[in-house]
Amino acid sequence: MATKLSLNLQIWRQAGPDKPGKMVDYKLNDVSPDMSFLEMLDVLNDDLLQKGEEPVEFDNDCREGICGMCSLVINGVAHGPQKGTATCQLHMRKFKDGETVTIEPFRAKAFPVVKDLVVDRGAFDRIIAAGGYISINAGGAPDANAIPIPKEYADEAMDAAACIGCGACVAACPNASASLFVSAKISQLALLPQGQPERYRRATSMVAQMDAEGFGDCSNHAECEAVCPKEISIAHIARMKRDYLRSVFK
Amino acid sequence: MKLNAKVPAGPLPQKWDQHKFDLKLVNPANKRKYEIIVVGTGLAGASAGASLAELGYNVKIFCIQDSPRRAHSIAAQGGINAAKNYPNDGDSVWRLFYDTVKGGDYRSREANVYRLAQVSANIIDQCVAQGVPFAREYGGLLDNRSFGGAQVSRTFYARGQTGQQLLLGAYSSLMRQAAIGKVKQFSRREMLELIVVDGQARGIVVRNLMTGELESHVGHAVVLATGGYGNVYYLSTNAKNSNATAAWRCHKKGAYFANPCFTQIHPTCIPVSGHYQSKLTLMSESLRNDGRVWVPKKKGDTRSPEHIPEDERDYYLERKYPSFGNLVPRDVASRNAKAVCDDGHGVGETRLAVYLDFADAIQRMGEHTIKEKYGNLFDMYERITDDNPYKVPMRIYPAVHYTMGGLWVDYNLMSTIPGLFVLGEANFSDHGANRLGASALMQGLADGYFVIPYTIGDYLAKSSFNGVDASHAEVKEAESQVEANTQKLLSINGKKTVTEFHRELGQIMWDYVGMSRDENGLQHALTEIPQLREEFWQNLLIPKDSKTLNKNLEFAGRVADFLELGELMARDALERKESCGGHFREEHQTPEGEAMRDDENFAFVSAWEYAGLNNAPNMHKESLTFENVKLTQRSYK
């Protein structure tokens, strides 16, 4: 059994959407290295409740790295220090005894803070609504094997489709751009034959919605790829740009 | 009320087709006059919401997460079954039907299961057309694998993320309808009450989780797709927000709850590591295709696995079930893991784990192939446990995963409250006493894409509706009930957090209403749960502000409901004096320790009617008749 950790936590506290926020220090002892990061926060919240203080609100749901609900910027890095890992799957063994750990919400104008570490990522739904689909009604589909799709394309589409919509790409981007999220969907559908009829419309309307939501522009820092829990490549951003630019000539 | 399952007459294969013809239709121009409320955006809810909107109905859809895309269907790993028979290995609609009825240990309704098998093929077509990137072979056609003990390869998959991809497909269709205004989306809303007017389900009361405001929404029908209640055990593979509140409040409003004791314990989960543990993580069942399950032959053997020689290992599944080996159904695999651990052979720090060993598979196929097949699962395992499964065997233990029970529905998926339809895991209908792997995704999408669009029209066409708006007395009544409940929770000035109560309830449920049950234990649970409930209402500690995001308040409401549901589960388990599927009664087993059904006395669905908190609920029976399959003792030897 590894030894327990003591941590100095600096956590962003904000009472509500338009309230001012600040970093607040907490000390937490006896943290097991086998705990997940969120379990560590659970323990902190239990402590706070017992002391009659307000617990720290943070988003989480599946706690197995797939729903995309958890967020957090840990020590300045979205989803914390471990590659290809969402916050819920990050474990305390990645931290040192006595370490100071800062925890902030995903910061972007398009992701307004709801409370403490909870942000509103509704902008992502609206971007998908703008074109992140194939127009097909239930019941009208041809046989699934009617269109063969080369394995390489299907695999690459799956690489893009793996996006969990967590928004870490936005949080990490120095410009708060949503390009990786948006391009993952555009690229997935652009790689598949089913996606071709709406391919260029899709690129145009999704990018337009992304801009309207107030995300920044992509300056190719690729920080998004580095924090993405699914390690989605910026190659997809390039495909989005290609499709978008081609749409100008269509 | 007498239960009427409304199963159509006629030969099994023609029932659904005939029924579809017999159902009344709503004129296309009239569909837009109907407002349908869908609660939950998992596979069942999202597909229903999208399909109903495509037909022209106005849909309001609610979810508890910040986006419909995050519903817990997203976490399903393994795959989705469909009777496509692409591999030409002998699959058919009939075989999928047969396997599902048998796998459910003959406690499901034949007609529902047959329909499920019938529409399974359409689901795959629909999903591929939506752009779901299923795994493919080099020829460009869809790949299939055998899953969860099936003897044919009928499982379609998208890496280890099948649920995610299917959900994102349904979600994208839903968003497409949202863009044209046919779907109105309400996120971060928790349904807290059903509004029933003139005996019809006409709306819901929800709490806006961000502001704490109560909102009422009325419509012509309510579709509940809120998933299962596995979190009653506190530790389960469910998401933290998964809960039974919506279903339970409907139950209290008159919807019968069917087979509550049928829970599925999944055999391959990462074992518990400490008291702080907040959830359990599933390792896809597909791992059992290549991994071998074993424990040391010697009791209390603390040697590390590599120091235990081959002849001192007990590959107990291969030994006991030579023809199915490691691929026996979930309930059998789970029960055996518990048995060997209870017997002192467990491994790991807590002694509550068995090994799942890939050494042979790696030797046979090479590490590269294994990495290709299971890489993401192995990575996930290593992230959580800090062990490298390429080098040392995985440690696994069963965990609560799925609940076959749920609100009782008829063949049209309508509950005992007219106008309240229940879909997916939230209903009880298709899996009997045990669900086969890769069948949950199939059922959710079948209900949403291909069943509800037909059956809801029939209900709407045949019913007459009085005008109901937000000022209706029943709406106000429902709102004040919710408000009173919230105030009651907030007025407790106790010392114990919601999590502590939940954990204690979970422990009772796991110990006495878990993988194996007996009369004494169930009686014990039936005294302990009400006591805990009493304490809960006296000694709860929560933050007092209801007009803001207050997760403790949300959880308090859910745990309060779990404290009632848990009791019903124990009661149901007590009444069912037989072993079937996931429900194993110690008193009813074969000499070899296998589940022993009692078809004469228990071939029925128990549907419980709520009779008030301090009254025993009434059990109604829907007897199950099997005209097309012969009831046999399941054997996987």
Added chain:
Amino acid sequence: MAEEKAKLWSSVGKKALMAVTGLLLVTFVIEHLLGNLLLFTTDPDPFNKYAYTLMSLGKLLIAVELVFLAFFILHMYSGLTVYLSKRKARPDSYRKSGNAGNPSKKTLSSTTMIISGLVLLVFVAIHLKTFKFGPHYTTFVDGVEMRDLYKLVYQTFAQPLYVFWYVLSMVILGLHLRHGVWSAFQSLGLHHHRFTPAIYTFALIFAVVWALGFIAMPIWIFFDPLNVRQDVLNLM
């Protein structure tokens, strides 16, 4: 048409515009360094002849200059809008910032493009004032009267402060090119799993070589190892 215009100023459009103008400005930078190489000779004539040839293009030169000016302005404008939208997109910045590491391409270069860009703007203005619009010395080469820019260069780079500023600016040019060159390809959607890493490395080499090339010249002239300055300035 309106739609096309909107697309041009979308997040993707303006980055494409920035990329295209940036790459065209790079061609200017490439040409400029090659021209500068003539300053390393002890003979002023080749350099002056080269400058004279360019200037004798007359209206064509002015046209080319105007085109490059347009590129410059568009490049600057798109850069500024990207910067401003970034400020708008994250009004409240992180209290602690970090780097996620590989495969991130967030570097000192990538995060300071607006600063390096503005420095280069000032540099270009001073550069034009010093040379293009600076003192007009004349000389005769093969009997033709022409501007003696060689002399002006040698005179200018005798001042330590000016050399320092120039060298600093060229370091910053290198920084700007390091991210700018590879980024332009990505902004135009030109990504390839094999070529992109090569382009990324090439951008680094290019930036270093060109920055060193530009830096070498004033240093060479300042230290003047071959004692050219004496001759050049004495001819006055």
